[in-house]
Amino acid sequence: xxxxxxxxxxxxxxxxxxxxxxxxxxxxxxxxxxxxxxxxxxxxxxxxxxxxxxxxxxxxxxxxxxxxxxxxxxxxxxxxxxxxxxxxxxxxxxxxxxxxxxxxxxxxxxxxxxxxxxxxxxxxxxxxxxxxxxxxxxxxxxxxxxxxxxxxxxxxxxxxxxxxxxxxxxxxxxxxxxxxxxxxxxxxxxxxxxxxxxxxxxxxxxxxxxxxxxxxxxxxxxxxxxxxxxxxxxxxxxxxxxxxxxxxxxxxxxxxxxxxxxxxxxxxxxxxxxxxxxxxxxxxxxxxxxxxxxxxxxxxxxxxxxxxxxxxxxxxxxxxxxxxxxxxxxxxxxxxxxxxxxxxxxxxxxxxxxxxxxxxxxxxxxxxxxxxxxxxxxxxxxxxxxxxxxxxxxxxxxxxxxxxxxxxxxxxxxxxxxxxxxxxxxxxxxxxxxxxxxxxxxxxxxxxxxxxxxxxxxxxxxxxxxxxxxxxxxxxxxxxxxxxxxxxxxxxxxxxxxxxxxxxxxxxxxxxxxxxxxxxxxxxxxxxxxxxxxxxxxxxxxxxxxxxxxxxxxxxxxxxxxxxxxxxxxxxxxxxxxxxxxxxxxxxxxxxxxxxxxxxxxxxxxxxxxxxxxxxxxxxxxxxxxxxxxxxxxxxxxxxxxxxxxxxxxxxxxxxxxxxxxxxxxxxxxxxxxxxxxxxxxxxxxxxxxxxxxxxxxxxxxxxxxxxxxxxxxxxxxxxxxxxxxxxxxxxxxxxxxxxxxxxxxxxxxxxxxxxxxxxxxxxxxxxxxxxxxxxxxxxxxxxxxxxxxxxxxxxxxxxxxxxxxxxxxxxxxxxxxxxxxxxxxxxxxxxxxxxxxxxxxxxxxxxxxxxxxxxxxxxxxxxxxxxxxxxxxxxxxxxxxxxx
Ligand code: ZN
Numbered sequence: 001x002x003x004x005x006x007x008x009x010x011x012x013x014x015x016x017x018x019x020x021x022x023x024x025x026x027x028x029x030x031x032x033x034x035x036x037x038x039x040x041x042x043x044x045x046x047x048x049x050x051x052x053x054x055x056x057x058x059x060x061x062x063x064x065x066x067x068x069x070x071x072x073x074x075x076x077x078x079x080x081x082x083x084x085x086x087x088x089x090x091x092x093x094x095x096x097x098x099x100x101x102x103x104x105x106x107x108x109x110x111x112x113x114x115x116x117x118x119x120x121x122x123x124x125x126x127x128x129x130x131x132x133x134x135x136x137x138x139x140x141x142x143x144x145x146x147x148x149x150x151x152x153x154x155x156x157x158x159x160x161x162x163x164x165x166x167x168x169x170x171x172x173x174x175x176x177x178x179x180x181x182x183x184x185x186x187x188x189x190x191x192x193x194x195x196x197x198x199x200x201x202x203x204x205x206x207x208x209x210x211x212x213x214x215x216x217x218x219x220x221x222x223x224x225x226x227x228x229x230x231x232x233x234x235x236x237x238x239x240x241x242x243x244x245x246x247x248x249x250x251x252x253x254x255x256x257x258x259x260x261x262x263x264x265x266x267x268x269x270x271x272x273x274x275x276x277x278x279x280x281x282x283x284x285x286x287x288x289x290x291x292x293x294x295x296x297x298x299x300x301x302x303x304x305x306x307x308x309x310x311x312x313x314x315x316x317x318x319x320x321x322x323x324x325x326x327x328x329x330x331x332x333x334x335x336x337x338x339x340x341x342x343x344x345x346x347x348x349x350x351x352x353x354x355x356x357x358x359x360x361x362x363x364x365x366x367x368x369x370x371x372x373x374x375x376x377x378x379x380x381x382x383x384x385x386x387x388x389x390x391x392x393x394x395x396x397x398x399x400x401x402x403x404x405x406x407x408x409x410x411x412x413x414x415x416x417x418x419x420x421x422x423x424x425x426x427x428x429x430x431x432x433x434x435x436x437x438x439x440x441x442x443x444x445x446x447x448x449x450x451x452x453x454x455x456x457x458x459x460x461x462x463x464x465x466x467x468x469x470x471x472x473x474x475x476x477x478x479x480x481x482x483x484x485x486x487x488x489x490x491x492x493x494x495x496x497x498x499x500x501x502x503x504x505x506x507x508x509x510x511x512x513x514x515x516x517x518x519x520x521x522x523x524x525x526x527x528x529x530x531x532x533x534x535x536x537x538x539x540x541x542x543x544x545x546x547x548x549x550x551x552x553x554x555x556x557x558x559x560x561x562x563x564x565x566x567x568x569x570x571x572x573x574x575x576x577x578x579x580x581x582x583x584x585x586x587x588x589x590x591x592x593x594x595x596x597x598x599x600x601x602x603x604x605x606x607x608x609x610x611x612x613x614x615x616x617x618x619x620x621x622x623x624x625x626x627x628x629x630x631x632x633x634x635x636x637x638x639x640x641x642x643x644x645x646x647x648x649x650x651x652x653x654x655x656x657x658x659x660x661x662x663x664x665x666x667x668x669x670x671x672x673x674x675x676x677x678x679x680x681x682x683x684x685x686x687x688x689x690x691x692x693x694x695x696x697x698x699x700x701x702x703x704x705x706x707x708x709x710x711x712x713x714x715x716x717x718x719x720x721x722x723x724x725x726x727x728x729x730x731x732x733x734x735x736x737x738x739x740x741x742x743x744x745x746x747x748x749x750x751x752x753x754x755x756x757x758x759x760x761x762x763x764x765x766x767x768x769x770x771x772x773x774x775x776x777x778x779x780x781x782x783x784x785x786x787x788x789x790x791x792x793x794x795x796x797x798x799x800x801x802x803x804x805x806x807x808x809x810x811x812x813x814x815x816x817x818x819x820x821x822x823x824x825x826x827x828x829x830x831x832x833x834x835x836x837x838x839x840x841x842x843x844x845x846x847x848x849x850x851x852x853x854x855x856x857x858x859x860x861x862x863x864x865x866x867x868x869x870x871x872x873x874x875x876x877x878x879x880x881x882x883x884x885x
Contacts, residue, residue: 006376006874011320017143018049019091024145024190026135030122030153030197033107035115036065039135041145044095055088055098057136060114060129064136065101086136102135109133110792110833118261119222121198122158123276125269128319128378131190141316142421144187151195152179158197160220164188164272166254184272186252187419189315194271196259201226205233207251210244215251220259221282228283231294231685232258232301239302242336247410249309258282258301262758265794265836266382267300270307277304280759280795286683288760290726291690298340303333309414317421319378323370323446324424326382327390334391341687344575345624351550351576354392356636357384358553362451363640365883366846367478371424371446374480377878379836380843385449392553393445399490399523399551400442401435409434441527442488449478452487452554454526460541466508467495467538472530473554479885489526492548492574498540500571508534523551543567548574559584562607569611575625582612582629583637586658590638593654605658609665616669616699623677624691627698632658635809645852648809652772656705663706670699670706674714683724690726697730704734712738719746729763736771761788762799769803776811777818780804784826791830794837801826805844812844813855820845820862827876828869835873842866842879860884 023042029035043055064081067074069088080087088098109116114133115124124134132139149163155178161170165184172178182195201223207215217236219229236258243249253273260279268277281300284293310332311325338346361367361384368381370390375381398406409431417426424446432439457470471491475484495503505522507513512534518524524533543564547556560568562585569581585608592603615626635655639646663670677696680689700718704711715734722728732750735743747768754760765788769780783789783800790796805812805823812819823844830838848859866872867880 006878009319009375009378011318011371011373014318014320015050016048017046017138017140018053019043019055019138019143020046020049021138021143021145022187024147026147026149028149028151028195030106030151030158032117033105035104035106035122036101037104037135038101039099039137041098041100041137042095043091043098045091045093055091057086057088058129058132058139059084059086059102059136060133061104062133062136063103065103066099067101068099070096071099081136100136104134111836112263112265112794112834113836115195116263118263119198120157121196121200121259121261122153123196123198123259123261124194124271125265125276126193126271127191127269129191131193134193137190139190141189141191141318144189144315144419144421146183146185146187147193148181148183149193149195150179150181151197152177153197156199158199160196160198160200160202162194162196162220162257162259162274164192164194164274166273184253186272186313188272188312189421192270192272192312192315194269194274194276196220196274196276199223200259203229203233205237207237207240207256209240209250211250213250215240215253216255218255218257219282220257221279222260222262225260225279225283228285228288229260231284231289232260232282232297235298235301236305238298238340239305239336242302242339243306243309243332246335246339247309247332247407247414249306249414251308252313256305258304262795263793265834268304270304270311272308272312275304278795280762283759284685286685286724288725288754288757289685290729290763291685291693293725294685294690295337295341299333299337302336303329306332306336313419314414314417315421317423319375319381320371320373321423322378322381323386323390323393324422324427326387327370327392328394328427330387330391331394334395342622342624342691344579345622345628345687345691347549347576348579348625348628350388354384354388354553355640356634358388359451359555360636360640360847361385362389362449362478363476363643364846364849365479365885366843366879367449369447369449369481373447376881377839377874379875380839380878389553396445396488396490396552397431397439397442399492400488400525401431401437405435406431441486444485444487448475448484448487449481450475450484452484452489452552453557454489454491454547454554455557456544456546458544460538462541465536465538467535467542467544468512469493469533469535469544470530471526471533473526474529479882486527486529489552489554490523491526491546492523492551494522494545494548494572494574495535495538495542496545496567496571497542500567502573503538503542505535506537508536522548545572545574545577547577547580549576550580559588562588566607566611569629570614579625579628583633585611586632587638587641589658590633590651590654591641593657594650597650597654603658605661605665609662612662613666613669616666616673619676622691623695624687627691627694630698630702632662636806639809639847639850642850644850646847646850647852647855648813649815652810659702659705661706663702663704663711665706667703667706670703674699674703679723679727693724693726693730697727697734700730701734704738708738712740712742716742716746725760729767733767736767739773755788758788758793758795762795765789765796765799766803766807769800770807772808772810774811774814776804776808777814777822780822791826791833794834797826797830797837797841801841802844805841813851815854817858817862820858824862824866827866831873831876832871835875838873839875839879842876843883846883848883 025040027038061083106115106117113130151161161180163182168183169181200220202218202220204218258275260277260282264278306329310328412430428439452475455472459468497503505519512532514524514533565581565585572578589603596602635651638651677692715731719731827838827842
């Protein structure tokens with residue numbers, strides 16, 4: 001039987017709940033296959049809700065055992081219960097207590113939503129709609145309740161019992177069982193509920209808040225893994241301090257617990273006082289974690305901690321407002337990492353991520369506004385658009401109104417909406433008030449999907465010594481939005497003079513001038529479709545450095561000339577734009593190579609290569625910035641720039657050609673850098689050390705691309721002698737592009753060495769899945785038959801199948817359709833077990849329309865066949881439907 005098509009949910013249909021639930025008392029008796037959940041709900045009518053309505057609670061796969069109203073069992077005709085709903089036909093007018101007992105089977109829960117088992121532990125995941133898989137409830141974020149949770153379990157199986165809030169009681173029971181009681185005084189929506197039970201080890205630390213409150217911090221991990229949690233703890237302490245300093249936000253409970261589990265659909269979850277993490281974002285050691293793993297831990301720990309204020313103390317009125325907590329919290333964690341590390345490098349890597357994930361989403365059939373107005377399956381809206389573009393909007397807001405007004409707006413937001421479920425309008429109103437600025441047009445960033453394109457014409461008048469910029473914005477149509485209004489776009493800019501000096505901006509008087517304030521800040525605003533700006537007293541033809549620091553999530557066109565880009569690469573005072581110039585020059589070279597392959601003129605890379613050589617040789621400054629400049633645009637970056645009729649094979653060969661030529665040209669400088677940045681005594685995960693490693697490994701990879709005969713053995717040696725995971729895995733990555741026995745031996749040795757560490761084994765799987773060779777598709781099929789492979793573990797599935805579909809363009813888009821067939825097979829097999837994960841994997845096909853015709857056809861057929869499969873989940877059918885839409 002075919003499932004009914006999922007119901008559309010519309011923002012415009014929002015109505016306040018008819019009932020409120022002030023207090024929730026839970027008594028949960030953990031059992032592997034039959035956990036008993038007794039809930040006592042203190043309910044009353046919502047004065048702001050629909051009068052006279054019956055009480056309709058959400059459920060999902062529940063077995064009802066017992067129900068009572070104000071202490072008396074309910075007559076069968078008084079209610080109607082199905083696994084997915086509970087209806088109380090004629091609820092009392094005054095406040096009442098509803099007691100409900102349900103059974104759930106955590107062992108059978110393969111969706112990893114609700115109460116499930118990860119390894120030998122019990123854990124929960126309730127965002128977005130998992131609480132209804134535990135008990136019948138008003139499962140919506142605008143119903144805030146105070147929770148008391150009693151958890152009971154076998155003491156030997158689950159000596160550790162954790163809940164939200166503070167511990168208020170514990171004791172032993174007959175039959176080897178015991179219990180713990182947790183009380184969370186802060187009203188919260190049910191998606192923030194959590195519990196954990198298991199035989200876990202932990203590390204702990206005491207923290208004193210700025211006002212002198214003492215908090216006990218603990219991180220729980222699989223027994224024996226305790227030493228691997230210390231970087232996470234360090235990150236947590238730094239996050240707590242930073243939020244006090246940067247936003248004036250203190251922690252509010254007596255304890256803060258983090259639990260790491262191996263089976264988790266996402267990165268981590270901000271449950272009040274009890275964050276639950278994918279262990280990938282907790283566990284690290286120099287021997288097992290790369291620099292990017294360390295950075296990931298630091299940012300996810302911070303992200304979940306920062307949710308305590310932006311998400312928990314102030315939550316979302318409905319799921320359309322998801323960006324209210326996610327975009328804002330990503331912004332906060334990005335700022336934290338920027339302050340902890342190198343701001344410029346952090347910005348570059350965030351923009352790389354935005355362009356790799358969000359831009360394609362915004363340009364394809366799955367495009368949606370940062371605040372969508374309609375969804376069929378909310379799980380499919382935890383997207384790069386909501387998170388990363390949502391963060392860019394907050395950053396633009398700060399750029400537009402300035403730091404002081406931004407901080408005042410945040411303070412106002414915390415003061416005014418603490419303890420409530422808020423909206424994007426509520427948020428913006430605080431900044432409008434703090435800055436005195438009308439933000440109506442700015443709010444279009446939340447409403448309109450699509451990436452705005454800004455075109456620039458510049459003109460230098462040598463006689464008048466004026467420089468004119470003619471700016472124009474336009475935004476392509478996206479699903480359901482054919483005509484776009486102009487956005488307010490903050491454009492940070494500067495002018496670079498002939499000798500590379502930064503010119504003082506001085507605007508011509510009159511309406512074509514920038515305002516004095518714009519000139520002083522170096523940020524002009526584009527809020528109309530077109531704007532012309534004339535700068536005066538410009539002594540010679542300058543080069544405009546536009547969109548400094550990536551001040552808005554837009555595309556700039558047309559690309560600048562090679563000479564202008566070289567001037568920016570050499571002299572721009574804005575590190576981001578120096579990096580951008582290198583990227584743009586590399587893209588020019590790739591496109592020239594593609595033209596040459598079609599019989600056009602070839603690339604002349606001399607000046608570009610010389611500029612990079614000077615960077616490598618200079619030796620001073622930040623090696624991580626040099627490493628970024630040498631990291632060429634990925635195949636996916638190039639495909640995105642191409643926009644249409646994408647042929648991944650053509651891109652691959654052009655890019656490989658550039659890597660080979662650059663590697664040869666720079667060989668002596670690279671060899672010198674590889675030696676100069678050899679590991680120092682002792683390991684530190686800090687930004688400076690990570691930058692040295694980044695430079696060393698970029699050098700190794702380019703050397704091997706230029707000359708495999710010398711680069712291969714160098715990589716083999718580095719692989720064998722590495723003293724940390726970054727150096728080892730980078731050497732293996734370099735080797736993975738060099739077919740032969742050395743490569744296979746290295747993979748075998750790596751597996752032998754790390755086979756007991758599942759997070760490292762994930763790297764082993766992932767790297768093999770991205771080898772750009774014809775044989776890889778068969779290799780991936782073999783990997784899926786490996787004894788360590790399991791569809792039940794999301795990290796493993798992502799390592800093998802996600803890496804293949806998202807990180808191996810030539811094989812995934814193979815002309816014989818074998819890549820798509822592999823994805824189809826996995827999606828359909830996974831769908832009945834874990835639909836959220838299946839849907840996410842399928843979104844690898846989101847850019848199918850931009851492919852050249854032959855591949856486009858196979859992709860479309862694949863999507864249609866998936867959609868025609870009986871019993872598809874709402875998650876997968878939603879993605880397939882919209883992708884085809
Ligand atoms: Zn979040």
